[in-house]
Amino acid sequence: MTARKPIESWLTDMDGVLMHEGIPVPGADAFIKRLRDSGRPFLVLTNNSIYTPRDLAARLSRIGLDVPAENIWTSALATARFLDDQHPGGTAYVIGEAGLTTALHDAGYVLTDHEPDFVILGETRTYSFEALTKAIRLINAGSRFIATNPDNTGPSPEGALPATGSVAALITKATGKDPYFVGKPNPLMMRTGLNTIGAHSETSAMIGDRMDTDVLAGLEAGMQTFLVLTGLTKSGDIDRFPYRPTTVVDSIADLVDLV
Numbered sequence: 001m002t003a004r005k006p007i008e009s010w011l012t013d014m015d016g017v018l019m020h021e022g023i024p025v026p027g028a029d030a031f032i033k034r035l036r037d038s039g040r041p042f043l044v045l046t047n048n049s050i051y052t053p054r055d056l057a058a059r060l061s062r063i064g065l066d067v068p069a070e071n072i073w074t075s076a077l078a079t080a081r082f083l084d085d086q087h088p089g090g091t092a093y094v095i096g097e098a099g100l101t102t103a104l105h106d107a108g109y110v111l112t113d114h115e116p117d118f119v120i121l122g123e124t125r126t127y128s129f130e131a132l133t134k135a136i137r138l139i140n141a142g143s144r145f146i147a148t149n150p151d152n153t154g155p156s157p158e159g160a161l162p163a164t165g166s167v168a169a170l171i172t173k174a175t176g177k178d179p180y181f182v183g184k185p186n187p188l189m190m191r192t193g194l195n196t197i198g199a200h201s202e203t204s205a206m207i208g209d210r211m212d213t214d215v216l217a218g219l220e221a222g223m224q225t226f227l228v229l230t231g232l233t234k235s236g237d238i239d240r241f242p243y244r245p246t247t248v249v250d251s252i253a254d255l256v257d258l259v
């Protein structure tokens, strides 16, 4: 049995870990403060590609969580990093919001509907039939199909919202082409994040509230994993999965003293 190395850097999911339905989870502020005071590399992760890191930092700040924009890693940033690696300076037709288009611009991508290298689907609240039709025709004509994240639904106070995975399924039905999904549970989301903060997987930990995304992606990226029970997963749900997190805790408050 190999001994675990001390944790030098932390990745944490946002929804269900630091906040839940717009309200901060007790202990989240103390955890973030401890991380910042420690000087250890850390990132707050989200599969949501709507917002830029600056938008998200402002939203977190409003509920008392002071996370600098540079410590936020979205599926949009991971997608831009992935594309910069796959095809530097490429072109893309994008269905998405500022979080995605800004990340792609910053990566040197040109957004166009004329023979783009890629069709990139992200989260939006205003899907248009016209844009979907264009995406379908471009994919049929040979553009590669990328989606920021596979989530089928997203949360809202009024109930479930259709999310990127559901819209990707519509495009797949129409084209016969599956997208490459970049966000969790793809460990690429963790690896690209770790790279940006200069962290190594064997000395990093991932905190999440979902077994099938956070814990899976963390363990596949070779990190220690902490499951918190303040979000989607309750302790009785864990047995449904063939893998386990390194540690299960009630909430982020239990992890403050580990930093």
Ligand SMILES: [Mg+2]
Pocket: 013, 014, 015, 016, 017, 208, 209, 210, 231
């Ligand atoms: Mg979550």
